[in-house]
Amino acid sequence: MDVKIDEEECVGAGQCVLAAPDVFDQRDEDGVAILLQTPTDEQHGPTREAALLCPARAIHLSE
Template sequence: MKVIVDKDRCIASGQCVLAAAEVFDQDDDGIVEVLLENPAAAHYEDVRQAAAICPAAVIRLEEP
């Protein structure tokens, strides 16, 4: 899995961090930061949840 985000459209809600803190963080302005672009399989469910609940739909997942 590869995690791709559109930082320009991020509204800084922080839902991604709440769902998958090992994979996502926020910068000083609250904009999403990807900590693990290719997370381990153990994080897949949390990352999928983060993508699903993102209110701005800025998280895209590329899965094999």
């Protein structure tokens, strides 16, 4: 799974971090989401959920 975050679209809501805390975090200075690691097979479900929960639709997934 390839994960891209559109930093310009991210509003810093943090839903991605709540859904997949091992995959996403937020920068301290502005709250923009960052990718911590490429999701493992076990993390695909939470990563998909994070993308769906993102209010700005700033997370883009490709298989």
